[in-house]
Amino acid sequence: MEGWRLVCSWNGHEGRSKRKGDYDESLADWPRKQEDSLSAAGLSSLGQWLQQDMADSAQAQKLVYLVTGGCGFLGEHVVRMLLQREPRLRELRIFDLQLGPWLEELKTGPVQVTAIQGDVTQAHEVIAAVAGAHVVIHAAGLVDVFGRASPETIHEVNVQGTKNVIEACVQTGTQFLVYTSSMEVVGPNVKGHPFYRGNEDTPYEAVHRHPYPHSKALAEQLVLKANGRKVRGGLPLVTCALRPTGIYGEGHQIMRDIYYQGLRLGGRLFRAIPASVEHGRVYVGNVAWMHVLVARELEQRAALMGGQVYFCYDESPYKSYEDFNMEFLGPCGLRLVGTHPLLPYWLLMLLAALNALLQWLLRPLLLYAPLLNPYTLAVANTTFTVSTNKAQRHFGYEPLFSWEDSRTRTIRWVQAMDGSAQ
Numbered sequence: 001m002e003g004w005r006l007v008c009s010w011n012g013h014e015g016r017s018k019r020k021g022d023y024d025e026s027l028a029d030w031p032r033k034q035e036d037s038l039s040a041a042g043l044s045s046l047g048q049w050l051q052q053d054m055a056d057s058a059q060a061q062k063l064v065y066l067v068t069g070g071c072g073f074l075g076e077h078v079v080r081m082l083l084q085r086e087p088r089l090r091e092l093r094i095f096d097l098q099l100g101p102w103l104e105e106l107k108t109g110p111v112q113v114t115a116i117q118g119d120v121t122q123a124h125e126v127i128a129a130v131a132g133a134h135v136v137i138h139a140a141g142l143v144d145v146f147g148r149a150s151p152e153t154i155h156e157v158n159v160q161g162t163k164n165v166i167e168a169c170v171q172t173g174t175q176f177l178v179y180t181s182s183m184e185v186v187g188p189n190v191k192g193h194p195f196y197r198g199n200e201d202t203p204y205e206a207v208h209r210h211p212y213p214h215s216k217a218l219a220e221q222l223v224l225k226a227n228g229r230k231v232r233g234g235l236p237l238v239t240c241a242l243r244p245t246g247i248y249g250e251g252h253q254i255m256r257d258i259y260y261q262g263l264r265l266g267g268r269l270f271r272a273i274p275a276s277v278e279h280g281r282v283y284v285g286n287v288a289w290m291h292v293l294v295a296r297e298l299e300q301r302a303a304l305m306g307g308q309v310y311f312c313y314d315e316s317p318y319k320s321y322e323d324f325n326m327e328f329l330g331p332c333g334l335r336l337v338g339t340h341p342l343l344p345y346w347l348l349m350l351l352a353a354l355n356a357l358l359q360w361l362l363r364p365l366l367l368y369a370p371l372l373n374p375y376t377l378a379v380a381n382t383t384f385t386v387s388t389n390k391a392q393r394h395f396g397y398e399p400l401f402s403w404e405d406s407r408t409r410t411i412r413w414v415q416a417m418d419g420s421a422q
């Protein structure tokens with residue numbers, strides 16, 4: 001077992017209660033909460049306060065969290081957010097097929113960080129990682145809408161991997177499971193029906209043919225069905241699923257690809273999607289924050305939150321996929337050419353079909369996986385936006401990052417990219 005387990009641990013319980021998170025706009029700002037409870041308790045002197053504070057934090061740092069897919073785009077943000085915003089954390093386990101070098105820098109923190117190289121499709125590896133964890137955030141997944149992986153592999157990772165996580169919770173007695181689902185479990189459907197400012201209860205004909213949304217929908221159903229199952233020790237498993245719309249922010253690979261594509265085209269991108277087609281987007285920091293909050297509140301509000309789904313949302317504006325990207329790429333020197341799509345839809349469809357054919361023909365020789373294929377064109381070309389406050393009502397979620405912050409952070413990240421590394 002030790003062969004695949006890479007552990008970096010440290011225990012520096014110094015003054016954690018005094019540390020302010022790097023982000024300063026949190027609603028659930030825990031040091032402030034502590035100050036509130038301080039005045040409520042009527043403690044007067046600083047000495048008393050410090051004593052109480054130290055006792056609280058020693059007692060409070062007791063939870064073990066596991067984040068699967070913790071080295072991915074979203075996973076890294078969840079990991080960093082937990083370290084900054086979950087004061088009760090004693091150990092954070094990061095489970096991923098590939099471990100990132102950035103894990104090293106976490107060594108300066110007070111929480112024990114355990115990096116585990118593992119595969120969610122391997123039940124024994126998952127059980128070993130889950131054993132002893134209080135909360136599992138299952139964000140690992142094969143995100144492929146470009147035909148890079150086979151449908152079987154996508155199913156294996158996303159569905160069997162999720163089954164393994166659920167069974168591991170049941171077998172080892174882990175009671176809280178947060179699943180990173182996707183807006184794609186709802187739609188856009190194969191018929192291209194718009195979903196306009198919908199919420200978790202909006203009726204929609206969810207029909208999937210593509211392996212990725214199909215696998216995410218099956219996995220989400222498994223997670224929700226598992227809510228209430230008895231885990232080892234007899235307590236009920238509490239599960240819920242978060243459904244991000246298209247996530248953007250620092251580390252977003254597709255944004256990176258589109259930026260470099262624009263640079264190769266002389267600083268231009270060509271409009272392919274009508275500006276009137278709205279596509280839901282959410283900032284990665286806010287998605288991470290939702291995960292942290294859900295994980296925190298699941299125990300106290302099990303009856304309300306168990307078995308529920310929540311769309312991830314924030315103040316990001318409703319725009320077309322391309323216009324939204326220009327919010328970041330524009331200030332970095334790219335220009336979107338055309339107020340209307342430059343090519344008629346039927347021609348784009350033809351090009352997308354041609355790409356799919358080429359992918360199939362070239363498969364024995366090389367992997368041809370361009371951004372444009374019939375599926376991505378259909379998704380980009382169908383309005384899908386959410387408008388809901390369910391997360392706010394159920395567990396007090398408010399976005400941690402305003403639209404301005406999200407935009408600025410993403411622009412800074414694009415600007416920092418190496419423009420010559422195209």
Ligand SMILES: NC(=O)C1=CN([C@@H]2O[C@H](COP(=O)(O)OP(=O)(O)OC[C@H]3O[C@@H](n4cnc5c(N)ncnc54)[C@H](O)[C@@H]3O)[C@@H](O)[C@H]2O)C=CC1
Binds near residue numbers: 095141
């Ligand atoms: N990127 C997006 O716009 C959206 C993503 N999601 C979901 O969020 C989650 C995270 O997605 P991203 O961070 O965007 O993708 P990502 O590809 O950056 O991260 C996924 C992580 O899972 C790991 N992983 C893949 N197969 C694994 C396996 N067999 N065992 C262990 N780890 C494995 C990868 O190594 C990677 O680090 C996924 O479940 C995805 O379905 C949901 C909605 C939108």
Ligand SMILES: C[C@@H](CO)CCC[C@@H](C)[C@H]1CC[C@H]2[C@@H]3[C@H](O)CC4=CC(=O)CC[C@]4(C)[C@H]3CC[C@]12C
Binds near residue numbers: 272
């Ligand atoms: C037609 C092209 C002309 O510029 C643009 C192609 C853009 C596409 C690659 C993206 C458009 C919509 C994206 C998807 C959407 O945001 C929802 C998603 C949710 C997920 O869970 C995973 C990622 C994705 C499927 C996302 C993938 C990229 C797009 C299809």
